[in-house]
Amino acid sequence: MAYQKGDGKSVVIALGGNALGNTPQEQLKLVEGTAVHIVDMIAEGINVVVSHGNGPQVGMINNAFDYAHDHDGKTPDMPFPECGAMSQGYIGYQLSQAILNELKRRSIMRSTASVITQTVVYPDDPAFADPTKPVGPFLTEEEAQKRAAETGATYKEDAGRGWRMVVASPKPQRIVEFDAIKDLMDDGYVVIAAGGGGVPVIERNDSYEGVPAVIDKDRSSAKLAADFKADMLVILTAVEKVAINFNTPDQKSIDTMTIAEANKYIEEGQFAPGSMLPKVQACIEYLEAYPQGKALITSLECAAAGLKGETGTVITAD
Numbered sequence: 001m002a003y004q005k006g007d008g009k010s011v012v013i014a015l016g017g018n019a020l021g022n023t024p025q026e027q028l029k030l031v032e033g034t035a036v037h038i039v040d041m042i043a044e045g046i047n048v049v050v051s052h053g054n055g056p057q058v059g060m061i062n063n064a065f066d067y068a069h070d071h072d073g074k075t076p077d078m079p080f081p082e083c084g085a086m087s088q089g090y091i092g093y094q095l096s097q098a099i100l101n102e103l104k105r106r107s108i109m110r111s112t113a114s115v116i117t118q119t120v121v122y123p124d125d126p127a128f129a130d131p132t133k134p135v136g137p138f139l140t141e142e143e144a145q146k147r148a149a150e151t152g153a154t155y156k157e158d159a160g161r162g163w164r165m166v167v168a169s170p171k172p173q174r175i176v177e178f179d180a181i182k183d184l185m186d187d188g189y190v191v192i193a194a195g196g197g198g199v200p201v202i203e204r205n206d207s208y209e210g211v212p213a214v215i216d217k218d219r220s221s222a223k224l225a226a227d228f229k230a231d232m233l234v235i236l237t238a239v240e241k242v243a244i245n246f247n248t249p250d251q252k253s254i255d256t257m258t259i260a261e262a263n264k265y266i267e268e269g270q271f272a273p274g275s276m277l278p279k280v281q282a283c284i285e286y287l288e289a290y291p292q293g294k295a296l297i298t299s300l301e302c303a304a305a306g307l308k309g310e311t312g313t314v315i316t317a318d
């Protein structure tokens with residue numbers, strides 16, 4: 001059955017960790033609320049591609065397999081790219097179901113399609129030598145040091161919130177399933193794609209091969225939005241607006257900024273690495289590739305209002 005596309009803007013949405021939570025049980029509850037906000041946008045005629053993070057989830061799956069493999073002698077050693085694909089599968093399933101249920105509840109005749117996505121990265125990306133992407137649960141420094149000694153994995157402090165395992169986070173170069181995602185969107189489907197940034201793959205001898213890394217979902221969403229020439233890239237996180245002097249008495253929200261202004265704030269160190277900085281950088285990457293577009297950073301709750309220009313931080317090329 002062909003579904004009718006919305007008559008409004010095309011928007012790539014990147015869902016942050018607060019839209020999904022940290023455990024499957026938490027996630028199941030949270031995605032119902034997330035779906036309400038996504039369907040609010042669809043109800044306005046907007047065509048959405050939904051991308052999402054997977055840091056806690058891919059870390060959880062990897063830990064579970066490692067533990068079982070080490071303890072029961074029967075569970076296979078699960079490669080990290082497969083863990084990434086599993087995280088996309090189960091998050092995609094829950095999001096898809098929640099969005100479908102909300103669409104049905106409002107009698108909106110649209111359906112969903114969740115695409116397990118691969119993203120090409122370069123094997124010589126310098127990110128492979130410097131793991132920065134936090135995955136799995138937050139630990140104390142003591143727990144992190146113990147696990148690092150046991151497993152050889154790297155652990156780092158994550159933006160003042162605790163210690164987490166870190167893996168390489170190479171730059172997304174090409175979304176392998178781009179044509180399929182675009183066709184599904186053109187056919188009127190609400191598409192869930194590039195979850196967790198897509199499973200990172202390298203091209204070798206004309207074949208794809210998974211690599212153990214996690215791509216930043218905001219950067220892959222930016223790539224997807226630029227390739228689509230999407231009207232907007234919408235990055236949804238836990239704050240309504242980006243701020244300067246964040247978490248200080250002089251904190252000031254930013255309503256709009258150009259690429260030049262964003263770069264000036266980056267030079268001043270206004271955006272924390274590992275949290276707000278990659279989001280602003282993703283917006284810049286999208287706008288440099290597609291200057292006619294608009295990027296919006298806001299909270300899930302404010303998404304529909306942000307799309308109407310009522311709130312959030314809007315970034316434009318100039």
Ligand SMILES: Nc1ncnc2c1ncn2[C@@H]1O[C@H](COP(=O)(O)OP(=O)(O)O)[C@@H](O)[C@H]1O
Nearest residue numbers: 016017237238239242243246270271272275276
């Ligand atoms: N300058 C800033 N303005 C607003 N939020 C900031 C800033 N610097 C850091 N942050 C923090 O960054 C967080 C978003 O990053 P993160 O939690 O890693 O994203 P995600 O929603 O993708 O999981 C915000 O919730 C906020 O706590």
Ligand SMILES: NC(=O)OP(=O)(O)O
Nearest residue numbers: 053054055196216217
């Ligand atoms: N892949 C990714 O960016 O995940 P998080 O948003 O959970 O860090």
